[in-house]
Amino acid sequence: MDISLQQVEYRYQANTPFETLAIQDVSIDFPSGQYYAIIGHTGSGKSTVLQHLNAILRPTKGIVQIGDRTVTNEKKQKNLKEIRRRVGIVFQFPEHQLFEETVEKDICFGPMNFGVSEEKAKELARKTIKQVGLPEEILSKSPFDLSGGQMRRVAIAGVLAMEPDVLVLDEPTAGLDPRGRREIMEMFYRLHKERNLSTILVTHSMEDAARYADKIVIMHQGRVYKEGTAEEIFASPEGLIELGLDVPEVVRFQQKVEKTFGKKLSKICLTLDELTDEIKELLRGGDRK
Amino acid sequence: MMGKFIIGRYVPADSLLHRMDPRSKLILIFLFVCIVFVANNPVTYGILLLYTFVMAFLSKVPLRFILGGLKPVLWLIVFTFILHLFLTKDGALLFEWGWFEVYEGGVRQGTFISLRFFLLILMTSLLTLTTTPIEITDGLEVLLGPLKKINFPVHELALMMSISLRFIPTLMQETDKIMKAQTARGVDFSSGPLKTRIQAIIPLLVPLFISSFKRAEELAVAMEARGYRGGEGRTKYRQLKWTGLDTVMMLAFVVVTVTLFILRT
Numbered sequence: 001m002d003i004s005l006q007q008v009e010y011r012y013q014a015n016t017p018f019e020t021l022a023i024q025d026v027s028i029d030f031p032s033g034q035y036y037a038i039i040g041h042t043g044s045g046k047s048t049v050l051q052h053l054n055a056i057l058r059p060t061k062g063i064v065q066i067g068d069r070t071v072t073n074e075k076k077q078k079n080l081k082e083i084r085r086r087v088g089i090v091f092q093f094p095e096h097q098l099f100e101e102t103v104e105k106d107i108c109f110g111p112m113n114f115g116v117s118e119e120k121a122k123e124l125a126r127k128t129i130k131q132v133g134l135p136e137e138i139l140s141k142s143p144f145d146l147s148g149g150q151m152r153r154v155a156i157a158g159v160l161a162m163e164p165d166v167l168v169l170d171e172p173t174a175g176l177d178p179r180g181r182r183e184i185m186e187m188f189y190r191l192h193k194e195r196n197l198s199t200i201l202v203t204h205s206m207e208d209a210a211r212y213a214d215k216i217v218i219m220h221q222g223r224v225y226k227e228g229t230a231e232e233i234f235a236s237p238e239g240l241i242e243l244g245l246d247v248p249e250v251v252r253f254q255q256k257v258e259k260t261f262g263k264k265l266s267k268i269c270l271t272l273d274e275l276t277d278e279i280k281e282l283l284r285g286g287d288r289k
Numbered sequence: 290m291m292g293k294f295i296i297g298r299y300v301p302a303d304s305l306l307h308r309m310d311p312r313s314k315l316i317l318i319f320l321f322v323c324i325v326f327v328a329n330n331p332v333t334y335g336i337l338l339l340y341t342f343v344m345a346f347l348s349k350v351p352l353r354f355i356l357g358g359l360k361p362v363l364w365l366i367v368f369t370f371i372l373h374l375f376l377t378k379d380g381a382l383l384f385e386w387g388w389f390e391v392y393e394g395g396v397r398q399g400t401f402i403s404l405r406f407f408l409l410i411l412m413t414s415l416l417t418l419t420t421t422p423i424e425i426t427d428g429l430e431v432l433l434g435p436l437k438k439i440n441f442p443v444h445e446l447a448l449m450m451s452i453s454l455r456f457i458p459t460l461m462q463e464t465d466k467i468m469k470a471q472t473a474r475g476v477d478f479s480s481g482p483l484k485t486r487i488q489a490i491i492p493l494l495v496p497l498f499i500s501s502f503k504r505a506e507e508l509a510v511a512m513e514a515r516g517y518r519g520g521e522g523r524t525k526y527r528q529l530k531w532t533g534l535d536t537v538m539m540l541a542f543v544v545v546t547v548t549l550f551i552l553r554t
């Protein structure tokens with residue numbers, strides 16, 4: 001399902017003294033089956049953009065096109081359930097949304113809201129709890145007896161169980177340990193590949209963005225600052241550093257190498273392996289360029 | 290989703306009302322609540338209405354915003370009006386329709402009572418809109434100070450109040466966040482049959498309660514960690530200062546009160 005934003009503006013609490021302009025003139029296309037990463041400073045409007053993707057927020061200006069539905073400010077939308085099922089959002093700190101007595105019931109909650117039978121929902125719960133790397137026994141526990149990291153995984157399972165076509169992730173690994181972070185990111189990437197999902201990831205980790213995303217969008221002060229592939233984005237890291245954003249360690253290291261040797265490598269390396277090869281080449285050939 | 294609600298909210302600005310001492314504001318509100326009951330004819334109600342709107346104007350908070358925020362309470366006011374319209378059977382019969390009879394006294398009574406209601410709510414909202422919770426609490430604590438002599442827990446009460454006021458907006462934000470998260474999981478809060486809408490409250494309330502308890506606990510720990518021990522011997526960073534402005538406002542209020550007593554029937 002293609003989703004596209006066209007010149008979207010959103011103001012929180014419009015027409016009150018508390019009005020805040022969160023995003024303006026944001027145009028992004030999220031074509032079906034692509035992995036997008038959105039990066040930006042805290043408060044740059046990333047979460048606000050995400051909430052337009054399943055019509056939880058209606059733009060105060062501009063158009064949001066979700067599949068064949070058009071969402072604008074004009075008229076109240078009806079029957080948004082179909083959109084909500086097809087676009088699953090894992091919110092920032094999703095563990096706050098758990099409420100049922102058992103993990104199983106909580107995971108079943110989403111699918112059953114969308115009309116899946118109880119039996120099928122339980123099956124989905126068993127499947128997704130394994131996907132997020134938790135043992136099946138946990139299904140009968142109360143979600144409030146779990147650790148923070150386990151709660152996070154349960155909440156993610158609750159969204160996966162809706163079997164969405166588009167998976168929207170708002171910093172899904174914030175506050176997890178490095179291994180858990182890796183596991184969850186890999187799991188999302190596998191799902192993305194296997195089911196041909198569209199994935200839209202908000203992250204503060206440049207490494208994750210560089211490793212997984214087909215395209216990266218940089219947000220700055222409510223606007224899209226830059227959009228492109230990882231190579232394009234990190235080709236000129238100076239701009240990013242000026243915005244106060246990180247660049248992947250590999251890119252930073254490459255910069256240092258280039259400065260020390262006074263030479264440019266032949267391409268922007270995004271992984272350690274690529275960089276090792278390039279440096280080997282540099283040390284061997286020296287005067288290749 | 291609940292951005293327009295204004296009860297308990299503070300709007301930062303630099304206006305006469307914002308600059309007043311919280312003590313004088315609290316005294317004014319208290320007296321205002323009393324003199325609302327003095328009014329008993331159109332002229333006196335007119336004066337009160339005028340006074341309230343002048344105050345609203347002085348607060349520099351847009352009137353449209355204040356009135357918009359009072360919408361939830363508006364229903365209560367309308368309901369009061371209708372109740373009086375049908376239940377008071379004084380004066381001349383204005384019209385009847387089946388067994389509905391509307392009397393002149395009903396219209397009069399309904400208008401006055403709901404107007405009274407409206408004025409009270411508007412004035413108290415003005416207090417919270419222009420005074421930070423901390424100021425309100427400081428003011429209250431000073432004003433209720435004499436009660437400490439009879440072992441009334443003034444400081445604790447003031448603290449409880451300021452914490453509740455402080456957390457109303459936080460609670461609203463939290464509600465908004467959880468509503469969004471559950472909406473994304475297919476809950477429909479705004480349409481559908483009543484039964485499913487009532488059921489939709491559970492996925493909202495449970496997380497809300499849990500986070501509130503957690504927050505309360507964290508707050509308690511944080512306060513203890515910083516050595517909070519209650520009112521005894523505690524000094525204040527913010528000193529309250531009674532200025533000429535407060536005196537002028539008080540005098541203006543006295544003038545209004547005297548006028549009311551002269552003009553009432």
Ligand SMILES: Nc1ncnc2c1ncn2[C@@H]1O[C@H](COP(=O)(O)OP(=O)(O)OP(=O)(O)O)[C@@H](O)[C@H]1O
Pocket residue numbers: 012013020021022040041042043044045046047048049092465
């Ligand atoms: N519910 C709200 N009410 C009012 N203003 C809001 C609300 N949510 C966000 N904002 C404002 O909108 C702007 C964008 O916020 P947003 O949450 O989209 O940022 P973000 O990029 O997701 O930040 P973070 O990385 O911290 O999650 C901020 O200036 C914020 O203060």
Ligand SMILES: [Mg+2]
Pocket residue numbers: 046047048092170
């Ligand atoms: Mg965010």
